[in-house]
Amino acid sequence: MKGNRIAIAPYVLIAPAQLLVIALIFVPALYVLFLSFHTSSFGQAPIFVGLQNYVAILSDGYFWRALTNTVIIILIVVHLEIVIGLGMALLLASWTRWRPALLAIILAPYAVTEASAVVIWRFLFEPQMGAVGQALTALGLPTLEWAVEPMHGLIMVALLSVWLHLPFTFIILYAARLAIPTDLYEAGAIDGATPWQQFRRLTLPLLLPAMLIAMLFRYIFAFRLFSEVWLLTGGGPARTTEVSAVYLYLEAFRYHSFGTASATGWLLVLASFGLAYVYLRSIYKEMFRGQA
Amino acid sequence: MAKRKSLRISSLFKALAMLAVCVWSGLPIALIFISSLKLPRDIFASPPSLFFTPTFDNYARLWAEAGNIFQGLFNSLIVTIGTMSLAVLVSLLAAYAYSRYRSRWLSVSAFFLIAIRLIPPIVITIPLFPAVNALGLNDTHFILIILYTAFFVSLGTFVMRTFIDQIPRELDEAAIIDGASRLQVISKVILPLSAQGIVAVAVFIIVYAWNEFLFAFIFTSSFAKTAPLALAELNDSFDGVQWGVVFAAASVQLVPILLFIIMTQKYLVAGLTAGATKG
Numbered sequence: 023m024k025g026n027r028i029a030i031a032p033y034v035l036i037a038p039a040q041l042l043v044i045a046l047i048f049v050p051a052l053y054v055l056f057l058s059f060h061t062s063s064f065g066q067a068p069i070f071v072g073l074q075n076y077v078a079i080l081s082d083g084y085f086w087r088a089l090t091n092t093v094i095i096i097l098i099v100v101h102l103e104i105v106i107g108l109g110m111a112l113l114l115a116s117w118t119r120w121r122p123a124l125l126a127i128i129l130a131p132y133a134v135t136e137a138s139a140v141v142i143w144r145f146l147f148e149p150q151m152g153a154v155g156q157a158l159t160a161l162g163l164p165t166l167e168w169a170v171e172p173m174h175g176l177i178m179v180a181l182l183s184v185w186l187h188l189p190f191t192f193i194i195l196y197a198a199r200l201a202i203p204t205d206l207y208e209a210g211a212i213d214g215a216t217p218w219q220q221f222r223r224l225t226l227p228l229l230l231p232a233m234l235i236a237m238l239f240r241y242i243f244a245f246r247l248f249s250e251v252w253l254l255t256g257g258g259p260a261r262t263t264e265v266s267a268v269y270l271y272l273e274a275f276r277y278h279s280f281g282t283a284s285a286t287g288w289l290l291v292l293a294s295f296g297l298a299y300v301y302l303r304s305i306y307k308e309m310f311r312g313q314a
Numbered sequence: 315m316a317k318r319k320s321l322r323i324s325s326l327f328k329a330l331a332m333l334a335v336c337v338w339s340g341l342p343i344a345l346i347f348i349s350s351l352k353l354p355r356d357i358f359a360s361p362p363s364l365f366f367t368p369t370f371d372n373y374a375r376l377w378a379e380a381g382n383i384f385q386g387l388f389n390s391l392i393v394t395i396g397t398m399s400l401a402v403l404v405s406l407l408a409a410y411a412y413s414r415y416r417s418r419w420l421s422v423s424a425f426f427l428i429a430i431r432l433i434p435p436i437v438i439t440i441p442l443f444p445a446v447n448a449l450g451l452n453d454t455h456f457i458l459i460i461l462y463t464a465f466f467v468s469l470g471t472f473v474m475r476t477f478i479d480q481i482p483r484e485l486d487e488a489a490i491i492d493g494a495s496r497l498q499v500i501s502k503v504i505l506p507l508s509a510q511g512i513v514a515v516a517v518f519i520i521v522y523a524w525n526e527f528l529f530a531f532i533f534t535s536s537f538a539k540t541a542p543l544a545l546a547e548l549n550d551s552f553d554g555v556q557w558g559v560v561f562a563a564a565s566v567q568l569v570p571i572l573l574f575i576i577m578t579q580k581y582l583v584a585g586l587t588a589g590a591t592k593g
Contacts (some may be wrong), residue, residue, distance in 0.1 A: 031496055032411035043326075043464055045464075046438070047464055047465070050425075054437055057440065122579070127340040134543040141545070142345070152358075185339075190586070194586065218462070253527075253549075273544060274443075288437070292443050298429075
């Protein structure tokens with residue numbers, strides 16, 4: 023009797039968390055898989071169409087455009103973040119004065135909602151009057167016409183995303199840097215290592231795992247990019263700055279084509295799991311180690 | 315001699331780099347707040363006016379012309395507090411179970427919890443939107459609270475677990491020998507001792523729920539519309555004409571959460587490191 027109660031207790035404790043996740047994420051996600059093989063719209067019973075939705079989106083130019091934009095933005099944003107974030111982490115780690123205040127300034131963009139970030143960046147890059155717009159003109163450089171030029175729109179989205187998500191990348195690298203024991207550097211200094219050698223042989227290899235984790239998470243989260251694009255360009259002009267999530271949104275909520283939206287959604291899910299495969303496998307191995 | 319000179323140059327270089335970092339991270343935010351206190355003619359003054367008489371005109375106009383931003387702030391507050399309470403409670407219970415018990419099924423469920431978090435939120439809106447409408451939950455605080463909790467519970471659970479793991483099991487066992495139930499152990503022993511972890515998780519949830527846009531955009535329209543959504547609509551409708559009012563709106567949404575982050579940055583750092591490495 024007592025043994026029985028002990029065996030049940032943990033399942034009762036995890037039940038609320040599991041039920042929420044199952045009801046609101048797992049079951050809907052499975053239903054999206056089901057819908058992706060059907061045509062469906064408001065008030066219409068799903069009709070089985072096999073792979074037709076996948077064929078439809080894969081032969082849709084807008085889908086490929088959105089996917090290309092997504093990949094371009096991810097490649098720019100994530101790698102810029104890693105490089106700048108690493109620089110910032112090493113800079114702050116070698117800094118002793120006002121560290122809490124500097125940390126607060128660096129973390130500040132974490133508090134900013136996408137809606138505010140868009141206000142800020144529209145203001146700064148306003149072509150005629152904005153501070154950056156004026157500075158670019160003064161330097162004889164072209165301003166960012168993000169509302170007109172698709173490429174400029176994507177650059178704005180990328181800049182804004184880097185700004186918004188840098189605190190996340192920074193803090194992971196900063197914490198990893200602080201975790202490196204100082205005597206390693208002292209030993210390096212005694213052996214006569216130059217700062218560059220210390221960075222190449224010591225800092226970089228020891229930070230590599232943290233860099234991979236930060237990159238992985240940013241890849242997965244950048245893949246769902248929606249709000250920045252939606253609020254800045256709405257996917258326009260003429261659907262040229264759409265990303266995958268915006269494409270999905272338009273299919274589902276503007277054209278009410280739940281089938282093709284679901285097919286897009288399921289491809290997003292597969293891509294996310296594909297990106298996370300190595301990470302999930304290592305977690306799985308760690309968890310089930312020593313259990314038959 | 316030469317070494318000292320190169321040292322001075324490198325510290326000058328470092329100082330300049332740090333200045334650049336501060337300008338990049340902090341100036342855009344400072345600019346919004348400062349500009350919200352300027353008259354329209356000063357906002358785009360060239361060169362930028364450093365000295366001006368602060369005015370609350372923009373805030374007065376915000377109150378008079380776009381008052382629904384304040385309703386939005388109130389809705390955000392309800393959703394944030396609701397999400398925080400529910401997610402902390404649910405995560406604490408699950409984290410305790412994962413910290414103190416071992417079984418194959420528990421490992422399976424923990425793995426499930428981590429994996430499910432990888433599903434992009436927008437995907438599940440496709441079937442949820444009609445379901446939420448059918449249940450009459452559209453445009454309610456409740457739907458946002460449970461959705462936010464569902465997406466936050468795995469991070470919350472595993473961050474909290476790293477903190478509970480540090481509490482010696484002997485304390486639980488002593489309490490149980492004294493006749494405490496599991497729930498009493500959690501509320502009387504674990505809760506006070508894992509306060510740090512609870513605050514770390516709460517900080518994340520508060521920032522997330524206060525700022526979330528996508529679910530609010532899809533599932534609310536008027537009654538439960540949150541502040542980020544109201545702000546985005548204001549920014550769109552004014553189309554750059556009434557910048558001062560938009561800045562005032564952005565400031566009232568941003569300043570409270572910014573102060574909150576500054577006050578709790580210690581926990582944010584602790585939680586982010588625990589969360590990023592533990593799943």
